[in-house]
Amino acid sequence: MRSFDRLTEQTPSESILMAMNGGMFNESGNPIGLYVESGEQRVALNTNEGPGNFHLMPNGVFWGGNGVAHVDTTEHFATLEPANPPPFATQSGPMLLVDGKLHPHFAADGESKHFRNGVGVDKAGKVHFVISDDLVSFGRFARFFRDEAKTPDALYLDGAVSALWDPAGGRKDGGPPLGPLIVVTKQAKAG
Template identity: 45%
Template structure:
């Protein structure tokens, strides 16, 4: 019995060690906060509207208070895509199976319309950044999803419109995912940075082949590991965060073809 109990404690500690972790690093003279979320251990969710009154959460603190009423807590969190003045998402937004905004595939003004843009797709125990037209082709069954743009890295290549010597520098944040979908890496620059430099952090420093831009000056992060919970100016739109106290759901299983089916 004692041996079994000790084994269970060791397993629990091992799982805790693999939970969402945040750190600060400097790359090519720019400081970044980097948070890694292991989807096999952590529950990563999208949030926009409060369930009671239908108003946007807007702030990490308000979202955390709601989760605490449910017996959970908000761990790491960041803004998760562009939004209009009323906090409604600009592009595709799905939360817990409910679609609040449809996918947009056309070119348009601003960073969102700088094609190719993409979608962060959340499924049980996995997260994937998918370029928008590929998303249309593959039609993944996302439990939650947020569309933003531009893509930072597409199949290992930086967005073709990024200029190394661009004069446009802002605080920026975004997300990249591992090829197997088990790890989501969120990055926010602590200093103003170009798109080219920001995309290079994902591709060249972190070795991530697909990454998506979330936003610029409004970018904020909650990182308990770093003692950080940005307040900023004004309310946010979509928020993505780790829900502490929830257990990851079973992985999604593809349908098994009938043995009698022919190719």
């Protein structure tokens, strides 16, 4: 969809609780790793080597459905990959935390500083979407997930293209075209 404004062409804005860009993408805006939407796998799991943050191993997958979410390394997800795709999944990278430990290639406060966004799931199963309001290193961003959000596993979603739409908070970022989007909507009441 490339933007939050285009998102509202398919999803009524009053039903959106939160939207965030959700994973690495190519020049056309298509995901470069696993992408599953509404149970339909649109892009396969990517285990190829290559340049850039996506290929800074280990990378990972944010996935789940039916009220349950997970962040797993790509390697671990590949061993779990069910016969049928989960309701949602997006692959990105690098992992920020794996079992509470920072990615092995991160310096405590490295020179690469960008606006960053990511996702982690705490031990109670609560999903934490985080976006920085300032330029941060991978190490500092990962420590936020570990020390503040208390998520044992966390996944980097993007950097310079980080964007959030938080209707309740009055925030709707613009900027460069986006790739995959993670959208949280209100549940329709039964009956």
